Amino acid sequence: MGDYRKLWSNLNMNLEKHDVLCAVLPEIYSKVYLSQNDRPEGMNYFNFVVSEVHGLRIEELDNHKKQGGKVIGTFCVYVPDEVILAAGAIGVGLCGGSQFWIEDGEKVLPRNLCPLIKAFVGAKVSATCPYFQSCDMLVGETTCDGKKKAWEILNDYTPVHVMELPQMKREKNIEDWKMEIKEFISRIEELTGNKITFEKLKETVILCNDKRKALKRLYELRKNIPSPISGLDSLLISQIAFYDDPQRFIQKVNELCDELDERLKSLQPNGKKRILITGTPMAIPNWKMHSIIESLNAEIVVEETCTGTRYFENFVEENANDMDELIENIARRYMKVNCACFTPNAGRIEDIIKYVKEYKADGVIYYNLSFCQTYSVEYKKVEEALNKENIPVMFIETDYSEEDSGQIKTRVEAFIEMI
């Protein structure tokens, strides 16, 4: 990485602590990613993005801010990117995926809490995440208990605008979400000094749909037997989607897909078991499950998670006569995301079964971040439905540490041999 110390210093970062984090990442990335065989050329761009993860993109954010632009931190796929972009702001996903931040998170949060939440709060408390440091405003949401209350702690550091996500999906709830989006629009107009016009919002709706289409195109390719791209690489792309420049990202993903289209012609069977992962999100650089599973005789062909299909499935209806209709279209699209924080959540079960069939998965691994209660309680119904369809499933609850990696590997190996 180039010399960004001055940039990081201006962001009031703890440089000493940050150095420790920076030292570790290239090693892990090399071990997990660069050790893979026969990676598509198109992954070079994403290798580069990771190598510059706290560098070039941060510089871009800094230039944006120097020109008066604002940076908005988000933590959830329900928050409409369209609105952020239409206000001329840059949105960055701040969910944390590293064990490095847990200790600092536990200074202000209870230990018995989701590691993703402890990590992002820890990233802020330790002042070692330049994305966090670059944000003018954070956008939280009332999704799970942990996040809902974590905003109250984070608000002491940076102002948090909390959107009240409904907990059910009745028609009145879609109306409620539409109102929340309108309020979010007002808030972001106030912050940026820019009015969100109907024209501008139509543009960003199309841009975000184009990003969804690019990811959908990538995932469709994984339906092939075997997949022309590893689950690890696909996960990385899905993680980078949360903070890279949208236009550039769309271009690079499509270039990669062009290359993968070519690869299809010469694919050879590889005898690997095909796995669908479902459950809680995997924030960068959480590659734990994918690296364990793909070190065995298996490939992950799809993720029914926020860092998977939930991010891009369903497009916003682009036809609208006016602002109100367009906002409703946005609300309706986002309310289709099937997260377990909603009750009931039968749609998710239908999605899992559909994806198992479309992606020809041999088995399902249910990935539950430690202490995530919405997903862990929901497991029973998912398991029942999969049993009915004779789809093998195993449940794994885990955090970011390496303590249980050996145990997980043994269990997954047994599962893979059985399916």
Place this chain on the structure above:
Amino acid sequence: MGDYRKLWSNLNMNLEKHDVLCAVLPEIYSKVYLSQNDRPEGMNYFNFVVSEVHGLRIEELDNHKKQGGKVIGTFCVYVPDEVILAAGAIGVGLCGGSQFWIEDGEKVLPRNLCPLIKAFVGAKVSATCPYFQSCDMLVGETTCDGKKKAWEILNDYTPVHVMELPQMKREKNIEDWKMEIKEFISRIEELTGNKITFEKLKETVILCNDKRKALKRLYELRKNIPSPISGLDSLLISQIAFYDDPQRFIQKVNELCDELDERLKSLQPNGKKRILITGTPMAIPNWKMHSIIESLNAEIVVEETCTGTRYFENFVEENANDMDELIENIARRYMKVNCACFTPNAGRIEDIIKYVKEYKADGVIYYNLSFCQTYSVEYKKVEEALNKENIPVMFIETDYSEEDSGQIKTRVEAFIEMI
């Protein structure tokens, strides 16, 4: 207890398993309650209620049902009792407080979950709770993650009507809760076949306010130094409030308060430290914390919990011109309850400090049921506020088992000596 086997059998209970539960309770009650010295005569009624906990009251519910009446199970102080009573139904609080039910709860729920939730689900799964068995409908709410998703499991056993409690307290949220109450009214009218009239609802608003006044009168007496009634006894009364006949309960609590008024004249200082407990609810027969604390040189003078002040503080405004206004009054009163499932929840911190001063508490014990995330994350802000006021506070996270009782006793003893 009298012979209720036929009654229990008709309720499709697991008699064998229930016998085990019945055998244990009198012993525990004797050890915890009857060992207390100098209890008010008025507690005899509540002793009797406990001795008949699965008997007489169940018989009353049975008679009510034989006359075509309905029984509604509830799990939260946000659910308006006024509505249940106005429909001619009987409401019973079903939150579970016994370790006995945990094992059965864990058959369908994850282990890392609040014991109160595991207990009530276990009570249903094991068919050993005659209150559960007597219910025609259950009313759930979107409060915490665990409960929100538990209704989906419980619905397989008995129909659950879920009310969507808001997560914030803006004016629009009060409107939302008003709508939810209206929907609840429709649902319960449908179930009971009774129309809830303006006159009837006014009556039950007054009745429920009278119950609140009786409890408030009791708690006011605890402000005396020393309190004329133990925390254990006061807790028991608060627990029984959830399922006893309202009119009888009001009468018996007022009779007890008359006796306590007399007692005040001859109260002698007892040198005990005065404790405020704040946090998560204590469902019957969860007497763990109170029995530990009051076995030491301390008395619990007030509980800022759902089985404490949150149950009765604030009355419903009785003046209303029409049904719509009355429902709004009900919505407004309930939305004042300061549970940690709301964000923000600054009102609770103000309440705790206010009660410490009014009840002249020497210290605060923060009681957090295991895995309850809303309350555990909120602790940090409560602790900060109490530190500012120089009010000593200690945090205890625990479940229903006796494994940590010794440890808790040691910690509390040290706390009491220090304050």
